[in-house]
Amino acid sequence: xxxxxxxxxxxxxxxxxKTASAAAGxxxxxxxxxxxxxxxxxxxxxxxxxxxxxxxxxxxxxKCKADxxxxxxxxxxxxxxxxxxxxxxxxxxxxxxxxxxxxxKVYPAGVIQPMDVKKLKYYDKVVPLFKNxxxxxxxxxxxxxxxxxxxxxxxxxxxxFAKEETQWFTMMPTIYNADTLGIRPDLVGREISTWADIxxxxxxxxxxxxxxxxxGIMDAAMIMEAMGNMKxxxxxxxxxxxxxxxxxxxxxxxxxxxxxxxxxxxxxxxxLMSSGEVVIQSMWSPAVAAVRSQGIACKYQPLKEGYRSWxxxxxxxxxxxxxxxxxxxxxxxxxxxxxxxxxLNRQGYYSAAMDTAKEHMSADEWGYWIxxxxxxxxxxxxxxxxxxxxxxxxxxxxxEERMGHVACWNSVMDEDRYMVRRxxxxxxx
Amino acid sequence: xxxxxxxxxxxxxxxxxxxxxLLPASISYLQATPLTLILGxxxxxxxxxxxxxxxxxxxxxxxxxxxxxxxxxxxxxxxVTWKTYLNTLKYAFMVWVITLFVGFWVxxxxxxxxxxxxxxxxxxxxxxxxxxxxxxxxxxxxxxxLGRNGLVNSTLISSRLISxxxxxxxxxxxAVVLAMVHLYTLFMVTPIFNTLMRVDKSLVEAARxxxxxxxxxxxxxxxxxxxxxxxxxxxxxxxxxxxxxxxxQVMSGGQSASVALMMKNQMSLLQYPAAAANAVVLLVxxxxxVAGILRIVDIRKEL
Numbered sequence: 260x261x262x263x264x265x266x267x268x269x270x271x272x273x274x275x276x277k278t279a280s281a282a283a284g285x286x287x288x289x290x291x292x293x294x295x296x297x298x299x300x301x302x303x304x305x306x307x308x309x310x311x312x313x314x315x316x317x318x319x320x321x322k323c324k325a326d327x328x329x330x331x332x333x334x335x336x337x338x339x340x341x342x343x344x345x346x347x348x349x350x351x352x353x354x355x356x357x358x359x360x361x362x363x364k365v366y367p368a369g370v371i372q373p374m375d376v377k378k379l380k381y382y383d384k385v386v387p388l389f390k391n392x393x394x395x396x397x398x399x400x401x402x403x404x405x406x407x408x409x410x411x412x413x414x415x416x417x418x419x420f421a422k423e424e425t426q427w428f429t430m431m432p433t434i435y436n437a438d439t440l441g442i443r444p445d446l447v448g449r450e451i452s453t454w455a456d457i458x459x460x461x462x463x464x465x466x467x468x469x470x471x472x473x474x475g476i477m478d479a480a481m482i483m484e485a486m487g488n489m490k491x492x493x494x495x496x497x498x499x500x501x502x503x504x505x506x507x508x509x510x511x512x513x514x515x516x517x518x519x520x521x522x523x524x525x526x527x528x529x530x531l532m533s534s535g536e537v538v539i540q541s542m543w544s545p546a547v548a549a550v551r552s553q554g555i556a557c558k559y560q561p562l563k564e565g566y567r568s569w570x571x572x573x574x575x576x577x578x579x580x581x582x583x584x585x586x587x588x589x590x591x592x593x594x595x596x597x598x599x600x601x602x603l604n605r606q607g608y609y610s611a612a613m614d615t616a617k618e619h620m621s622a623d624e625w626g627y628w629i630x631x632x633x634x635x636x637x638x639x640x641x642x643x644x645x646x647x648x649x650x651x652x653x654x655x656x657x658x659e660e661r662m663g664h665v666a667c668w669n670s671v672m673d674e675d676r677y678m679v680r681r682x683x684x685x686x687x688x
Numbered sequence: 689x690x691x692x693x694x695x696x697x698x699x700x701x702x703x704x705x706x707x708x709x710l711l712p713a714s715i716s717y718l719q720a721t722p723l724t725l726i727l728g729x730x731x732x733x734x735x736x737x738x739x740x741x742x743x744x745x746x747x748x749x750x751x752x753x754x755x756x757x758x759x760x761x762x763x764x765x766x767x768v769t770w771k772t773y774l775n776t777l778k779y780a781f782m783v784w785v786i787t788l789f790v791g792f793w794v795x796x797x798x799x800x801x802x803x804x805x806x807x808x809x810x811x812x813x814x815x816x817x818x819x820x821x822x823x824x825x826x827x828x829x830x831x832x833x834l835g836r837n838g839l840v841n842s843t844l845i846s847s848r849l850i851s852x853x854x855x856x857x858x859x860x861x862x863a864v865v866l867a868m869v870h871l872y873t874l875f876m877v878t879p880i881f882n883t884l885m886r887v888d889k890s891l892v893e894a895a896r897x898x899x900x901x902x903x904x905x906x907x908x909x910x911x912x913x914x915x916x917x918x919x920x921x922x923x924x925x926x927x928x929x930x931x932x933x934x935x936x937q938v939m940s941g942g943q944s945a946s947v948a949l950m951m952k953n954q955m956s957l958l959q960y961p962a963a964a965a966n967a968v969v970l971l972v973x974x975x976x977x978v979a980g981i982l983r984i985v986d987i988r989k990e991l
Binding site for chain 1: 747750766767768771772775831832835836837838855858859937940941942943944945950953956957958959
């Protein structure tokens with residue numbers, strides 16, 4: 260009796276949790292648990308995920324809890340803050356949900372550990388865009404930080420990215436999209452077909468671009484090229500001279516009163532558009548949907564120069580090991596198993612494992628969102644709101660049509676610091 | 689105090705008491721200790737750290753302890769900094785003039801035209817009611833009012849006073865100053881009201897008996913006596929405006945820069961040393977401004 264008492268006194272809560280998770284890890288590691296999904300609830304595993312707001316959705320956390328028993332703690336930040344947090348607080352998260360250009364910045368700091376593709380159940384289903392940069396075998400690789408250029412490393416301990424596909428995957432791609440300009444078709448009063456249209460004197464004081472330097476500069480570059488002002492060797496990695504020329508052009512446009520505002524967050528872009536302050540601006544696709552859901556006409560206008568694209572994925576924090584690492588892998592495998600992919604597709608983003616997502620979507624949804632076909636019935640958003648009436652066709656058309664016309668990817672430049680300094684001058688000018 | 693009592697010489701405990709005996713000087717030190725600790729830990733130390741960091745080197749991810757001065761030369765050598773400081777000072781000046789004018793008259797009305805002190809307090813509390821909501825909300829609620837299709841413009845257009853919406857109402861310097869005046873006027877009202885409440889009414893009566901006009905009473909009696917309150921209000925408003933970043937960003941639509949916004953941009957890009965250097969420059973500037981104000985007005989008169 261006395262002995263039992265002593266032991267129970269000796270075990271602290273921490274030790275108990277440790278033992279429990281170690282036991283779970285042992286069970287998972289030894290293959291004792293093979294069924295899917297494993298019920299992690301028994302060991303009360305929590306995964307802390309942070310990242311840009313786009314995919315930090317509560318619905319995903321709820322579904323994850325229901326399917327896996329893993330509690331997902333999510334923190335949404337903007338992209339600058341995400342990069343910062345990834346590097347400066349590597350122990351504050353287990354999963355980094357970040358974009359590829361952020362990964363390029365933070366990976367060399369050693370805060371993300373690469374994944375073994377053998378442990379990724381749906382690695383084979385990942386679209387080739389993330390493996391070799393080509394959507395179809397004959398596609399042209401776009402400029403900028405294309406995901407495949409930072410997608411692999413040679414060895415688990417490498418800090419340098421590999422040139423081609425290897426066994427070590429830096430991030431599991433989850434979400435991506437092709438961005439273009441949003442317009443108010445009722446207010447622009449003419450056809451919009453090129454990035455250069457945003458500089459039309461007719462729209463003076465009614466345009467906006469986003470004030471996130473690394474993305475804003477790309478939009479500016481698309482505009483510059485479309486206007487025929489200059490040709491970049493690589494829009495995603497400009498030289499100092501190219502940066503100077505681009506910023507000088509922006510400053511001139513700003514001082515001439517071309518812009519109404521510069522937006523930094525999603526809601527700002529929605530408000531600018533829905534209030535009519537702005538009729539043409541850089542925009543993200545859910546923002547277009549948000550404006551439309553207010554009953555205001557808004558179009559995500561495809562442009563002849565192509566799209567500026569971005570992609571994000573899930574990265575494993577370096578500190579993960581043992582049971583926690585296994586749980587993280589399981590979470591990532593669950594994430595790519597279809598339900599989340601379908602959810603993201605229905606929001607107008609794209610899932611990286613398209614085949615798995617298809618199984619969770621109706622034929623009509625798949626036709627509308629991915630194949631660019633007219634909707635047969637009403638298209639309903641994940642929250643149950645009707646987004647589009649029957650007969651609607653997605654702006655820009657099919658997945659292949661949109662992702663096949665990517666001109667450049669969001670990126671981080673070698674002259675990043677110089678570019679940011681010049682961008683600040685543009686904002687202050 | 690307890691120390692003194694316990695050190696009262698009791699013969700039998702003379703030796704023991706001696707051990708507890710403290711010099712009068714050390715008692716003062718002891719009394720000053722709590723405040724020293726708080727100010728040292730929460731003010732002096734952080735400022736010191738910021739100063740130290742401002743001499744460090746950095747890249748996008750990390751800071752490297754070092755002694756480099758390029759954070760300062762880059763900051764002070766760029767026209768952006770100067771333009772931004774000028775812009776911030778411009779905002780500070782405009783907001784100061786308007787809040788001083790409005791604040792003084794509100795306080796004056798409360799102090800001299802409301803008869804009962806109960807009513808004075810009620811009206812003063814009414815002034816503070818907007819402060820029960822958050823700063824951000826009060827600021828953002830201007831946007832639907834001032835916008836191109838906002839309340840003001842649609843009212844003016846439907847009453848046929850103008851045909852085209854006025855563009856400069858929102859996302860302009862006007863919008864920034866308007867929002868700041870709205871946010872900060874109370875910081876001017878309160879200290880001035882406080883000073884005016886202490887003005888001896890017999891001084892006003894004496895001035896009137898001596899044949900002074902209302903205007904002369906105002907300029908020769910009340911205004912000089914209100915100076916300490918005005919100085920304190922000025923310190924509040926100027927420091928608040930100099931350190932503001934959210935109002936400038938939201939109300940100018942990202943088109944204008946302020947010093948704090950510049951720092952925030954640098955910090956969000958992990959350029960902490962550059963931001964620290966900026967902070968030190970701003971701190972020196974604001975301290976100089978406060979010193980200037982204190983030289984002109986003796987605020988201790990109020991205390």
